[in-house]
Amino acid sequence: MTPQQLPPGARSLLAGRPEHSNLSPLSVHSMTVAYNRKPVLWDVDYDAPAGSLIAIVGPNGAGKSTFIKACLGLVPRASGVVEFWGQPYRAARSRVGYVPQREAVDWDFPVSALDVVCMGRYGRIGWLRPVTRGHRRAASVCLERVGLGGLAERQISQLSGGQQQRVFLARALAQEADLYFMDEPFAGVDAATERAIVDVLRELRSRGTTVICVHHDLQTVPQYFDHVMLINMRVVAAGAIGVAFTSENLQRTYGGRLTLLAEASEAVARAERGS
Amino acid sequence: MSPGIHEFISIDLPPMLAGTFACLSCALVGNFLVLRRISLMGDAISHSVLPGLVVAFMLTGTRAAFPMFVGAAAAGLLTVGLVELLRRYARIEPGAAMGVVFSVLFALGVLLLERGAGRHVDLDADCVLNGVLEGMIWFPPSEWSEFATWQTLREVPRQVWTLMAAVAVVGVFVVALFKELRIVCFDPGLATSQGYPASLLNGGLMLVVACVTVASFEAVGSILVIAMLICPAASARMLTDRLSSQVVVSGVIATVCGVSGYVLGAFGPRWLGFDNALSASGMITVVAGVVMTLSMLFGPQHGAAVRFVRRVRFVLTIAREDLLGSLYRAQERGEMSLAIVEVADATGGAGGGLAVRVARRRAILRGQVQERAGRVSLTEAGQKEAASIIRSHRLWESYLVERGGFAPDHVHDAAMRLEHARDTERRARLEPPQPASAIDPHDRPIPPG
Numbered sequence: 131m132t133p134q135q136l137p138p139g140a141r142s143l144l145a146g147r148p149e150h151s152n153l154s155p156l157s158v159h160s161m162t163v164a165y166n167r168k169p170v171l172w173d174v175d176y177d178a179p180a181g182s183l184i185a186i187v188g189p190n191g192a193g194k195s196t197f198i199k200a201c202l203g204l205v206p207r208a209s210g211v212v213e214f215w216g217q218p219y220r221a222a223r224s225r226v227g228y229v230p231q232r233e234a235v236d237w238d239f240p241v242s243a244l245d246v247v248c249m250g251r252y253g254r255i256g257w258l259r260p261v262t263r264g265h266r267r268a269a270s271v272c273l274e275r276v277g278l279g280g281l282a283e284r285q286i287s288q289l290s291g292g293q294q295q296r297v298f299l300a301r302a303l304a305q306e307a308d309l310y311f312m313d314e315p316f317a318g319v320d321a322a323t324e325r326a327i328v329d330v331l332r333e334l335r336s337r338g339t340t341v342i343c344v345h346h347d348l349q350t351v352p353q354y355f356d357h358v359m360l361i362n363m364r365v366v367a368a369g370a371i372g373v374a375f376t377s378e379n380l381q382r383t384y385g386g387r388l389t390l391l392a393e394a395s396e397a398v399a400r401a402e403r404g405s
Numbered sequence: 406m407s408p409g410i411h412e413f414i415s416i417d418l419p420p421m422l423a424g425t426f427a428c429l430s431c432a433l434v435g436n437f438l439v440l441r442r443i444s445l446m447g448d449a450i451s452h453s454v455l456p457g458l459v460v461a462f463m464l465t466g467t468r469a470a471f472p473m474f475v476g477a478a479a480a481g482l483l484t485v486g487l488v489e490l491l492r493r494y495a496r497i498e499p500g501a502a503m504g505v506v507f508s509v510l511f512a513l514g515v516l517l518l519e520r521g522a523g524r525h526v527d528l529d530a531d532c533v534l535n536g537v538l539e540g541m542i543w544f545p546p547s548e549w550s551e552f553a554t555w556q557t558l559r560e561v562p563r564q565v566w567t568l569m570a571a572v573a574v575v576g577v578f579v580v581a582l583f584k585e586l587r588i589v590c591f592d593p594g595l596a597t598s599q600g601y602p603a604s605l606l607n608g609g610l611m612l613v614v615a616c617v618t619v620a621s622f623e624a625v626g627s628i629l630v631i632a633m634l635i636c637p638a639a640s641a642r643m644l645t646d647r648l649s650s651q652v653v654v655s656g657v658i659a660t661v662c663g664v665s666g667y668v669l670g671a672f673g674p675r676w677l678g679f680d681n682a683l684s685a686s687g688m689i690t691v692v693a694g695v696v697m698t699l700s701m702l703f704g705p706q707h708g709a710a711v712r713f714v715r716r717v718r719f720v721l722t723i724a725r726e727d728l729l730g731s732l733y734r735a736q737e738r739g740e741m742s743l744a745i746v747e748v749a750d751a752t753g754g755a756g757g758g759l760a761v762r763v764a765r766r767r768a769i770l771r772g773q774v775q776e777r778a779g780r781v782s783l784t785e786a787g788q789k790e791a792a793s794i795i796r797s798h799r800l801w802e803s804y805l806v807e808r809g810g811f812a813p814d815h816v817h818d819a820a821m822r823l824e825h826a827r828d829t830e831r832r833a834r835l836e837p838p839q840p841a842s843a844i845d846p847h848d849r850p851i852p853p854g
Contacts, residue, residue: 202598228598235592239440240648249588253599258581285646301595 143211152216155180155309155340156201161210163193163200170196172364174210178309179357181338183331185345188361189384194344195231197361198311202228214309224253227307229298231314237287243297244282247273250304272300276326292323299330310334312343316350328354351375406547414545417671419562420538424629424689425663426568427621430575431633432659434617436652437610439638440590445500446485446611447634449507450618451627453484455514463517470563474619481615484510485608536626538667538685541565564624571620578613579652586610587648629686633659636693643704658696666692723825724764726794729773730824732783733791737849742782792852798824799845799852806846813846 143159144150150157156178163171171193178184186194199205201212203219214222227250247269248261255261273282276296286294295315302310315327331341331354342359345351351358351371358375360366360383367379431447438444454477461476462468484506491502541562551557579586585606589596593603614634622630641654666689671682702709728748735743748761765781768774773787783791801820805811811819843851 199594202594204594204597223598223600226598228595230592230594234594236440236442239591240642240646240651241587241591242647245587245647246591249592249595249599252584252588252596252601255584257585257601259584261584305599 144213144216150177150213153180154178155215156342157211157213157216158201159211159213161200161212162208163196163205164208165196165205169208170363171200171361174361174365176359176365176368178340178342180340181335182340182356183335183354184340184342184357184359185351185355186342186359186361187345187348187351187383188366192362192383194361195313198228198313198342198344202226202311225308227302227305227310229302229310229312229315232291232295232298232317234313237289237294239286241286242283243273243278243286243289243293243300244269246286246297247300247304250301253305269300269304272303273297275303276300276330277322290320291318292320295319296323296326299327303330308339310339310341312341314344314346316343316345316347348380406549411545411547415543417667419541419543419565420685421664421667421671423541423562423564423568423624424538424667424685425660426565426572427625427629428633428637428659428663428689428693429656430568430571430617431621431630432637432655433572433575433579433652434610434613435634436579436638436641436648436655437586437590438614438634439642440648443499443503444635445503446488447614447618448627448631449484449488449503450481450615451622451630452507453510453514454480454615454619454622456480456510456517457483457514459514459517470567477619478612478615480510481619482612485611485615536622536624536629536686538625539682541624567620568624571617575613575617578609582606582609583649583652625686625689629690632690632693633662636697637662640693640697640700643700643707646706658693662689662693662696666690720760721764721767724760725768725773726825727821728761728764728768728781729783729787729791730794730798732774732781732787733795736783742777742780744780745776748781794824796852797826799849802845802847803851816846 144152144157147159150159154177156176158174158176161171161174162169174197186197188194196205200207201219203212212219214226219226244266248265250272251261251265251269255265270279270282273279276299278293278296278300281289281293286297289297295317299315302312316324319327331343334341335356343355345355352375356371357369358371359368360374360379362383362385366383367374367376435444435447438446457476457478457480458473459476460480461472464476465472484503487506487510488499488502491497491505492499495502497505541564543561545560546552546554546557585596585601588599589601589603589606589610593607596606597603618630618634621633637655637658638651640658641651644654645651667685669683669692670685670688673688674681674683700708703711705711731748732743735741745765748765765774765776768787769776771786772784773790774781775784798820801823802813802816805816805819806813809816843853845851
């Protein structure tokens with residue numbers, strides 16, 4: 131039996147390991163992921179600090195999305211253990227939310243914005259049960275929180291890109307999870323949406339929720355996040371912004387990419403100035 | 406019971422019911438194939454069941470319905486599995502994967518047929534394509550009171566019962582798992598992460614497609630199966646923006662196609678004075694194609710006709726606003742009216758001369774413009790509307806220069822387009838901020854709002 135298939139409530143495999151904590155919302159131990167036998171992520175060890183906003187940063191093809199998908203079991207792991215609060219994913223599923231990249235779905239699909247947000251509650255509704263009025267009400271509250279209360283009945287193709295991203299965010303809120311994985315929530319959004327997302331992230335943090343975001347804009351990392359995880363096929367560095375988000379680590383992560391490096395060093399300089 | 410009704414029930418009712426049930430079951434499950442953009446899967450399955458039928462015959466030595474059905478369903482699932490394998494490892498697009506799998510399996514079936522079971526599986530191309538609807542005959546009793554007996558019902562052609570069961574299975578599947586199918590078609594990743602494994606649900610969907618395809622294609626042929634998996638769902642998609650209503654509408658369309666297609670095929674030629682009836686499943690398919698075309702043209706939201714009308718109205722609005730704008734500018738130069746010929750030049754003839762002429766008519770009808778002796782001028786109402794257009798134009802020019810960093814001589818054309826976005830919904834987002842001065846970059850006054 132692979133670790134993924136452990137029945138709910140099974141004893142933690144990592145409990146005896148001092149480097150991992152049962153209190154951590156996400157503990158990854160020695161995880162390797164390969165596509166077609168080509169390794170994409172090598173021997174990842176990571177413990178996410180609870181109640182923090184964590185950015186996953188790294189160049190294209192570094193395995194950032196793969197990290198999220200492998201944690202959630204959406205792509206198979208070649209080896210390694212992933213635990214959520216010391217439990218396997220199956221047991222902790224209702225506490226874990228996921229926001230895929232916006233391009234991952236067909237926005238011509240015949241559903242309304244509210245329908246999509248309701249999907250966030252399917253996990254707690256359960257098989258064969260209908261979406262009740264209570265769930266729809268909870269979903270529309272989430273839509274209002276991201277500023278889309280008036281667009282609930284709009285078909286999703288008639289929303290702007292930023293509004294679509296906010297629908298995804300509202301759907302995540304509807305999951306009422308304690309740990310969120312978000313795959314590039316800031317990609318290609320307008321300023322209003324970026325602000326709305328940041329507000330929601332901060333609100334989540336204030337309630338003790340942990341959010342792990344794949345993030346591309348190095349400039350805003352120190353501004354939006356508390357912790358950072360630098361990935362390039364393996365974990366180059368991870369920790370609090372002040373410790374891990376250094377020019378040296380960025381150089382090791384983005385090695386050789388001069389334009390990005392310049393951008394990164396500037397961001398670090400700004401982080402050091404604390405502005 | 407009159408002989409006419411008896412003949413109808415005997416000759417026409419069984420194939421009509423079978424055809425309609427086939428349409429209905431294919432259409433309901435087809436919604437999810439169309440949404441997942443794998444409609445060709447029905448085509449693939451309906452061809453690749455052949456080796457399944459032959460192997461089932463070779464193993465059991467009978468042509469009984471049950472082993473045939475199991476063989477066909479197994480072949481259907483094998484198709485789905487092979488397509489998935491090819492897609493994943495051969496790195497080809499799904500359509501190509503389906504094409505490869507079903508042609509190879511079909512050919513394999515033909516070879517097996519030649520080799521082993523040739524005499525016993527009577528399968529000719531015509532039957533595969535068009536089915537055997539017309540061959541279904543029922544000999545009902547002559548009195549209504551005797552209909553409900555077990556003996557009578559047992560003589561109803563087997564396909565009618567099979568397809569009725571298919572409708573029931575699909576109906577239960579779609580209604581019971583509606584929420585699950587919706588999430589797995591829209592976002593398989595989220596579905597899996599919420600405890601609705603995408604692979605399981607997709608497998609279930611494919612199993613149902615295989616069953617429906619196998620049950621239908623014997624009666625109505627693969628052409629109708631393919632058409633019915635796609636046409637009603639795609640037509641319904643043009644008519645609605647909600648999955649639940651799409652499923653219902655597709656069911657209604659399928660039923661209408663089935664009944665009307667059969668009636669047209671069986672009685673249509675006679676009404677026109679010809680002797681022989683036409684292939685029922687062929688006619689149903691044609692009706693489905695016609696419905697599809699009509700809904701593409703006349704769908705309320707996405708139909709081509711509606712979109713065309715919307716575009717024409719927009720072009721006319723732009724032409725009318727350009728006319729008002731150029732009259733306003735002429736006034737600023739001190740000309741209270743313009744010759745019609747000049748107007749066409751001033752507005753650049755947007756949308757062609759016809760649009761300009763129609764737009765002028767509409768402006769006159771709305772009381773914004775008056776025409777006298779080949780010259781046009783603004784009325785009082787037109788004056789107000791024109792000021793609003795020019796205000797929008799000049800605010801945009803200011804915005805583009807002050808906030809966008811464009812040179813003043815680069816902004817006119819852009820503002821010419823942007824000025825028309827004055828509807829209330831867009832205004833909130835496009836309304837430029839009030840610039841410091843009420844003078845545009847070309848030193849002309851911006852009319853007050």
